[in-house]
Amino acid sequence: MVDEIRHQYEEDILNLSFSGRHTLGTPKVIPPDPQLEERCSNLILSDDQIERVSATLLKEIENGLRQKTNGEADIKCYPTYVRNLPNGEERGKFLALDLGGTNFRVLLIHLGEATPEKEFASRIFAVPHQIMTGPGEALFDHIAECLALFVKEYKVDKEVIPLGFTFSFPCRQEGLTKARLVQWTKGFTCANVEGEDVVELLQRAIHKRGDVTIEVMAVLNDTTGTLMACAYKQPACRIGLIVGTGLNACYVEKLDNIERWDGDFDDPKQCIINTEWGAFGDNGCLDFVRTEYDKALDAATLNRGRQLYEKMVSGMYMGEIVRHVLVSLAKEGFILNGSSYRHLLKPGKFLTKYISKIEDSPEGDFTN
Incomplete structure (x- = not known):
């Protein structure tokens, strides 16, 4: 078998050599x-095309922010209900779960309570293809199982530690701990999840196990998580950008510009907007x-x-x-x-x- 794999690899290298030329x-x-x-x-x-893309992107974001045009907008600009940015003085112990592709990461983070080399511990878990395309219950059961393994490994399973749930798929947020999946992306097709509150699904899977106590305190997109993490050390940061397995961006917007805002208007009069601009062009505006x-x-x-x-x-x-x-x-x-x-x-x-x-x-x- 090893010889077959080696032969296949060598044949692939030869077949992929441009114009038959090698540089051995x-x-x-x-x-x-x-x-x-x-x-x-x-x-x-060309520069002209790039400028046209930029102008079109700005127009589509504005359509997403407006009440009248949001329904037809391809960039939905979802309010995240996250209005404050960190100032670097936050302290405590936190769990983080980041799901956004074929792998997900669990982290145990110490803010201001440990030496730099012990600030956080993390572990990456795989999401098998059959789970990515199977029933939604199996996905969240798998995540709950991995969470339990992690907290037991780091001996914090007897503590109640707040969990931040980074769920990097298009969601319509209805609060800090409530987000309904709009549609799956990145190859996920799990049934019975679209339209449902993903926090509730995860919390249900955790409670069903009965061996750990984990409470989701916030759900957010990876762009929001990126912005918050950067702002912790660079308070002037106002944009979070993800260019990885997927593509997305968030930014801090004034409440007056968010026509669909349904929260209160007390200070700070701002909110992080999850643009979900991976869908930019779905209406044909990028066909050129x-x-x-x-x-x-x-x-x-x-x-x-x-x-x-x-x-x-x-x-x-x-x-x-x-x-x-x-x-x-x-x-x-x-x-x-x-x-x-x-x-x-x-x-x-x-x-x-x-x-x-x-x-x-x-x-x-x-x-x-």
Whole structure:
């Protein structure tokens, strides 16, 4: 089996060598191919296109903030009900759960109570594919089981520690501890969760176990968590941006600009807005920059026609976009010099991490 895997790996390397050239010895600079550059020109945005994207994004955010246009807006701009930012003087012991992809992280955080090397402990747990696409109850039971393992491992299972639940999927928040899932993204399709309060589902799974006492004190998006974490050390921070498996951003907005605000208007007259701008372009406003590769990728996804901005930028989809580009160029004879590219025809064969490895190569070195 090991020999078969090694042989397959070596064959893949040969098949993925551009124009049949390898650099097993001294790297050499390969001059650019004008025809190939022309063929790939639609992957490079001009300044005018970038400015148009920027202006369109601002307009769509404004539509999300307005009561009249929110229903049709692709960027929903959900109020998070988080209105205060940390000042760096917060103290205490806290649990954090971050769910937003094929893995989730549990953390035990000490604010102002430990030396820097003991400020937090963390552990990453996997979310198996059958759980990502199975019943919702199984997902939250799995999370509850991992939470129990974690608190027992760090011997805090006898304490009642507040938990912050970072749930990085589009949610309509109705308070600090109530958020209803609008729609699954990132390959999740768990049944009986959309439209439900995810805090209640998690709390129910924890209570059902009966072996630990964990109370969810706040639910938030990973962008909000990023903003809060940065503001703890940099109080001037006002924007949280996630470019990872998914894509999203949040920012601090004045209450007067949030027409859908249904909370009180006492100080501070501000609220963090979770834009959910991964859906930017779902209404067609980004069609002027979408390529045939973007459209081919979208056509094969579970949520076709949704989260189009995220599919153009985020790590979950970037490798697949490159695979579509490579297949197209190979079919047209621009790369591989007629060598077999059958391995590239399989969806998901070209991983996003390969792009990082290629980009890490020194200029003129094509080993990676």
